Structures are given as C-alpha cells and as structure tokens.
Amino acid sequence: MLDIVQFVLGPVETNSYLIADTSSGEAAVIDPAWDGDEIAGAAAQRKYAIRQVWLTHAHFDHLGGTAELARVVQPAPVVALHAGDLPLWEARGGSELFGFKIEPGPKPSIMLDKETRVSVGMIGFEVRHAPGHTPGHVVFYTPEYKVAFCGDVIFAGSIGRTDLPGGSYRQLIQSIQTQILSLPDDTRLLSGHGPQTTVGEERLSNPFLTDLDLQ
Numbered sequence: 001m002l003d004i005v006q007f008v009l010g011p012v013e014t015n016s017y018l019i020a021d022t023s024s025g026e027a028a029v030i031d032p033a034w035d036g037d038e039i040a041g042a043a044a045q046r047k048y049a050i051r052q053v054w055l056t057h058a059h060f061d062h063l064g065g066t067a068e069l070a071r072v073v074q075p076a077p078v079v080a081l082h083a084g085d086l087p088l089w090e091a092r093g094g095s096e097l098f099g100f101k102i103e104p105g106p107k108p109s110i111m112l113d114k115e116t117r118v119s120v121g122m123i124g125f126e127v128r129h130a131p132g133h134t135p136g137h138v139v140f141y142t143p144e145y146k147v148a149f150c151g152d153v154i155f156a157g158s159i160g161r162t163d164l165p166g167g168s169y170r171q172l173i174q175s176i177q178t179q180i181l182s183l184p185d186d187t188r189l190l191s192g193h194g195p196q197t198t199v200g201e202e203r204l205s206n207p208f209l210t211d212l213d214l215q
C-alpha cells in the first residue's frame, strides 16, 4: 500500500510529502521543504527508511529541508532532480532573491530527464516533464493509486507563477494540458501549496483553464 504523510513547512507553507510502500517500509520524500528533522522523525516513528528525495523542481521552498534530512537520515538519501533545474539548484533554489541563503544539501545524482520512472519499494511512478514554472519541473504520477504530485504546476483553483527566472506562461499551460489534463478525472492532485484537488475538478472549475476553452 502507498502511504502518504503530508507536512506543511517553511516560510511559504510548502507541502512536503513522505511517501512509503508499507509492505517493505521503503520511503521517499517529495520536496523536503524545510525542517528535515521533522520529516525524518515522522518516518522513524513509522519505521520507514527514507532512501530517496524526489524534487518536483529546485525552488528553495521545495528543497530547504534536504540538507538537514541528509544529516539525520543515514545512509543519506539520494536526490533526484531534472537536469533543467540544475542551474537553479546551483543558485540555492533562488533563495537569495527572497532574502534567504539556504544550503541545498547533497548534489542530485538521479537525473530525471534520463529516468522516465522512479519507484518507492514496489510502487512505480511516471516522471512527467512539465516546464513553465521552472524549466526542469516534473510531476510524479502513479497510475496504480491515481495520485500525481504536481509541485507548482497546478493548484486547487490556480496555476504556478511564471514571472520568476526561467518561467514561461505558454509552456506552463502546454504542460498542464499535456501532463495533467491528460490524466483520468479521478486522479488526485497533490500540489506544492494549498489543499489537494482532482484532475476532474480543475478541468471543470479552474479559472485559468476554463478561460482557455473559450478562446
């Protein structure tokens, strides 16, 4: 079974997700936003072993807890990121733009532009490249459990901002159309900020997407 533990962490209330295959206890953290010790503690309490960190993208508010997590969890989990976001990772997630200076943690060693699938225990996830918010943004999707971790691509009733360096509104809309709206309506969308939603709900009522249909 896939277990999902959600945290809301850091200065801009980013969602972090501890995910585990309960049959083996193998776990991964999607976007360790902040407070790596808190995520590690929750995993230890459940006897989960965190093996990997999957970053939807390299903004500082999605990886700010990675360094601490890698200090607390031994052996340190390996980090997965799309190569398109490596420059942003090297710029500490753009944190200096926001008046922070974060330590980004272990250098990503799993390049998601080469991997089309990642897995936690026996549970496989498709890696869907969805640029627009950042050039190397990805979505992690498991058809088996009908869940997509979509970072800052789409939110309940909104979409990711495209005014930061490397952002593109055109690209983002195209990514949403090809990588999100192509999923079944009952797919749960677990975003990087705010409450969860579904593909069907957003197809129907997301003002940024319903407007598109009128054009």
Ligand SMILES: [Zn+2]
Residues within 6 Å of the ligand: 057, 059, 133, 152
């Ligand atoms: Zn972001």
Ligand SMILES: [Zn+2]
Residues within 6 Å of the ligand: 014, 059, 061, 062, 152, 192, 193
């Ligand atoms: Zn964010």
